[in-house]
Amino acid sequence: MQDASPHPAQPRNHLHGVTLEAIVLALQARYGWDDLAVRIPVRCFSHDPSVKSSLKFLRKTPWAREKVEGLYLYMLREDRRRQRLPD
Numbered sequence: 422m423q424d425a426s427p428h429p430a431q432p433r434n435h436l437h438g439v440t441l442e443a444i445v446l447a448l449q450a451r452y453g454w455d456d457l458a459v460r461i462p463v464r465c466f467s468h469d470p471s472v473k474s475s476l477k478f479l480r481k482t483p484w485a486r487e488k489v490e491g492l493y494l495y496m497l498r499e500d501r502r503r504q505r506l507p508d
Contacts, residue, residue: 435497436490444493445475451496461488 436444448457449472458467463485465478479486 435494439493441479441486441489442472442476444489445472445479448489448493448496460492461485 452460454466454470458470463478463482465475479489
């Protein structure tokens, strides 16, 4: 019998179930707009930045979205690495 859920589980995909808005908010909270603009040099982060303008741009620009998702995954890896290190 097949699973009737419309979205199969993706245990190895850390982006599964995470909205683009949640990603932008997490990155902005961690790095701030200025550092985010240095790490990913796009106008939506450097000129009058907001979550709304960033989402609009990222939804239309696949290469920028990939960079944002990559930075988010890097942030998650760093968090996990820090948790494993002894004090």
